[in-house]
Amino acid sequence: MDKLQHDYPWTKAPLVSCGPMRLIALSKLTSEVSKAGGLGFIGAGSDCSTLASELESFEKLQTESQVLAAVKDVLPVGVGFLLWAGEKLLKEALPILEKYRPAALWLFAPSHPDQLVQWTKETRRVTQGKTKVWIQIGTVADALEITQSCQPDVLVVQGNDAGGHGLEKCAGLVSLLPEVDDALSALCAEQEIKKPTLVAAGGITEGRGAAAALTLGASGVVMGTRYLASPEANIAKGYRDAVLKASDGGVTTERGKLYDTLRGTTDWPLRYGGRGVLNETHYDAAKGMSVEENKRLYEDAMKMGDEGWGEKARLTTYAGTGVGLVKEVKSAAAITEEVRRGAIAVLKRTSTHTWT
Ligand SMILES: Cc1cc2nc3c(=O)[nH]c(=O)nc-3n(C[C@H](O)[C@H](O)[C@H](O)COP(=O)(O)O)c2cc1C
Known part of the structure; x- marks a missing residue:
């Protein structure tokens, strides 16, 4: 076993x-x-x-x-x-x-x-x-x-x-x-x-x-x-929708410390960073916006409910490079079963392939 x-x-x-x-x-x-x-x-x-x-x-x-x-x-x-x-x-x-x-x-x-x-x-x-x-x-x-x-x-x-x-x-x-x-x-x-x-x-x-x-x-x-x-x-629905919308995660997500800085979750040891979907918070920081201004806008975005998430919005959307393959809401049980069965199907398919 x-x-x-x-x-x-x-x-x-x-x-x-x-x-x-x-x-x-x-x-x-x-x-x-x-x-x-x-x-x-x-x-x-x-x-x-x-x-x-x-x-x-x-x-x-x-x-x-x-x-x-x-x-x-x-x-x-x-x-x-x-x-x-x-x-x-x-x-x-x-x-x-x-x-x-x-x-x-x-x-x-x-x-x-x-x-x-x-x-x-x-x-x-x-x-x-x-x-x-x-x-x-x-x-x-x-x-x-x-x-x-x-x-x-x-x-x-x-x-x-x-x-x-x-x-x-x-x-x-x-x-x-x-x-x-x-x-x-x-x-x-x-x-x-x-x-x-x-x-x-x-x-x-x-x-x-x-x-x-x-x-x-x-x-x-x-x-x-x-x-x-x-x-x-x-x-929140806004977070989930932003994940469903994102694709090509190698480009549209990045690992870093910006969202920790803005949210005040700064106790993480130095060698760690969070990977999430890029949005205006990231783009503005890259253009040189100060942390203080970015923080102020972040706090405003927190009052916007579901509208606070998305590529044109500002809230943290932690997710991995696999986001582009996440296209459908499914129950956690269905996801668990589907991934397990999917893996077995792929392994069976490749093991019966005739390799030369
Ligand atoms: C939104 C989010 C929050 C997470 N929070 C934690 C956490 O609190 N503790 C932890 O050990 N890992 C955390 N992880 C990492 C997961 O345990 C796991 O390693 C990771 O999600 C696997 O990669 P994937 O997102 O590509 O599936 C988090 C991941 C995501 C996406």
Whole structure:
């Protein structure tokens, strides 16, 4: 049996996951992903204040599915944290993790590598190892260092195409994933440690991308951008429409710190930036508009409701280069099932092809 299906027995292979998008991936979205045989991650981010109530509401939604209701040992959902938030976040998170025992913990963006060690150790302690540890990385060096220091159950290999925050300097999945895979195989054989399962994130929106990631060495995939176009994602209609409208994401999205600066979310470690769809905020900054003026216009745009988003508007529209493939709103369950089945169909098709 696949390791992921062993650890998350309600899931179907290949695993399709929803990334822990802060304020967006909540109980409504994640329960639909898990019900469809995937693993949804609630985005707690840097703040635990609503986490217990989200997990409480997940527990209620879980009972709507026979398969999920049968899971007793853990809550069939994951929770993601942004570690730069520091010691206070860990202190607040631990009693919640102990009480609800989510199936997986997702760690991202530490300001110091020791934070990963501490979170991993403490979570395994309070949940008696029931909550599996997933760590999102974007370089070969981080994959090696973190595997040695934390021995995570899963490494989420995030390529440069990913929406939202990621490393400013980072390769795309096609080169990153196989290099991480090879380097980890060598390290784990040499040091006789368990090799973490690899899951791919960044630019995957449908079956072909998922199949490619599996071919590169992943056992499952994570998507963020694709789920923005689901009714269960907690975003404004204007944001969703801007994602649906965008195409050619290599040109129309960019990673950077401008929106963090304007929104005051400046605690991110220096090496991270957010990828989003470009709009007037970006174009004006490029033309030399001052931060103060841009901030003022941004605050005005926040009062415009759905009109605040779009190429000719100003609000943050985090999304990955895969936006151009997101053309339809579908339920999170349908997306999960479609991507899984799509990947299987592509892999079957290519394996029966007669190569000469
Ligand atoms: C709107 C948005 C918000 C995100 N927020 C978080 C977050 O709070 N924590 C995190 O670890 N990753 C976050 N991510 C990254 C995802 O976990 C995942 O790595 C990424 O979405 C995968 O790339 P894709 O968007 O191309 O599917 C976010 C992504 C998006 C699009």
